Each structure stands twice: as structure tokens, then as C-alpha cells.
Amino acid sequence: EIVLTQSPGTLSLSPGERATLSCRASQSVSSSYLAWYQQKPGQAPRLLIYGASSRATGIPDRFSGSGSGTDFTLTISRLEPEDFAVYYCQQYGSSPPSYTFGQGTKLEIK
Amino acid sequence: QLQLQESGPGLVKPSETLSLTCTVSGGSISSSSYYWGWIRQPPGKGLEWIGSIYYSGSTYYNPSLKSRVTISVDTSKNQFSLKLSSVTAADTAVYYCARNDFPGGGMDVWGQGTTVTVSS
Numbered sequence: 001e002i003v004l005t006q007s008p009g010t011l012s013l014s015p016g017e018r019a020t021l022s023c024r025a026s027q028s029v030s031s032s033y034l035a036w037y038q039q040k041p042g043q044a045p046r047l048l049i050y051g052a053s054s055r056a057t058g059i060p061d062r063f064s065g066s067g068s069g070t071d072f073t074l075t076i077s078r079l080e081p082e083d084f085a086v087y088y089c090q091q092y093g094s095s096p097p098s099y100t101f102g103q104g105t106k107l108e109i110k
Numbered sequence: 111q112l113q114l115q116e117s118g119p120g121l122v123k124p125s126e127t128l129s130l131t132c133t134v135s136g137g138s139i140s141s142s143s144y145y146w147g148w149i150r151q152p153p154g155k156g157l158e159w160i161g162s163i164y165y166s167g168s169t170y171y172n173p174s175l176k177s178r179v180t181i182s183v184d185t186s187k188n189q190f191s192l193k194l195s196s197v198t199a200a201d202t203a204v205y206y207c208a209r210n211d212f213p214g215g216g217m218d219v220w221g222q223g224t225t226v227t228v229s230s
Binding site for chain 2: 001030032033034035037039044045046047049050051056057088090092094096097098099100101102103104
């Protein structure tokens, strides 16, 4: 089973700053099968990025995803107040067919 | 606009079976290319995928839960359901249903989630 490790656990930044969140896989992941989600307290997760770099419908272009192999990154170019939340990466693996999530990165206001 | 809504008991006794249903509205559960999934989140913890089903009945389960999980679909009611047997306190969580753009498109539409507590 592929394990996803996200870092840092908590990231403290100010609005307007750039955020870089990391997701590292224990073995190579197909870029086509890597997604990122945002979750705010009391809400369901929201899909941000799929296929490592494709923005989901309605997601602002300040959110971007990149990476390949075992290292993936979610970048938020200029933080807005509504961006402070928990972010999860997720991968699909085919042997056996299953999804796993990272443990999450909390992005908090500094 | 596609919407998903979870329903079911909020309290389940240890060793019993947890049963939840997800009702899909604003679209058909029989849409090609989409699976329908269950994900849970224990209090204060991260997300765990439970399993996904296609409208034809084809299923994929989390290997760690596979022995206790059954996911089924009722296309006539536009619903899919989760059964988790032999529950313990560790199964206490918010349970979400979601549309799953299988395999790599992510889970793009989510229900609001329902809290299930396992306690006697």
C-alpha cells in the first residue's frame, strides 16, 4: 500500500503570502492519479486539483499543483483569508485498486 | 446541480452493523465514468476511503476494511448504500458519500456528511 506523507503538519502564513504544501509518496504514483482537497471546519472536503496539476471546476487560478513520481506540491500563489484550512493529498493505486489520503497539512493564519 | 445526501442512524451499538444510504439528486447515478464512494473521518483525524461502486454493481473496497464492508447500489432509487459490520468505537466518524471520477479524477461532489457514533 502506498503511504502519502504531507509536510509540514502546520503552516503559518499571512494573507498575500505564497504557500507551498508537500505530499511525498512511499513509492511512485502516476501523476494522473494524484489529487488535492481543501477542508474547512465542519465542511466536506472540496476537490481542488486532480491529475496532479488540473484544477477542478470553479477553483481559482491561485491554486496550482505540480510534481511527479513520489513528490508532489500544492502551491497557493497569494493567500486569501478563505484559503486557511486543512489540505489533503490523495492517490489512486491499482494493486489493489484503492485510494489513500495523506494525513493533512493545516494552513493557519500567522 | 448534483447533490448527495447521507442518511442513517447516528448511533450504533458495538458489534452491530452500521447502515447508511446516499441519495443522489440533480443527476443520474447511472452516469458512465463515475463511481460513487464512501469516505469517513474520525473526530479530529484525517480522511479514510472506505470503498466505491459503479452503477453496474462493480465495487472496490479499502483492503483494511474489506472484510466488514458491503456497498450496494439501487439505480431505481438513485441511491447507494454502505454496510459496515462488527463496529467498534474506532468506527465512530463523520461518514461522507461522494461522486468518484474513477480512477484519477478525484472525488468531485460530496455530501455534507453524517456523524455516526458507536456506543452502547
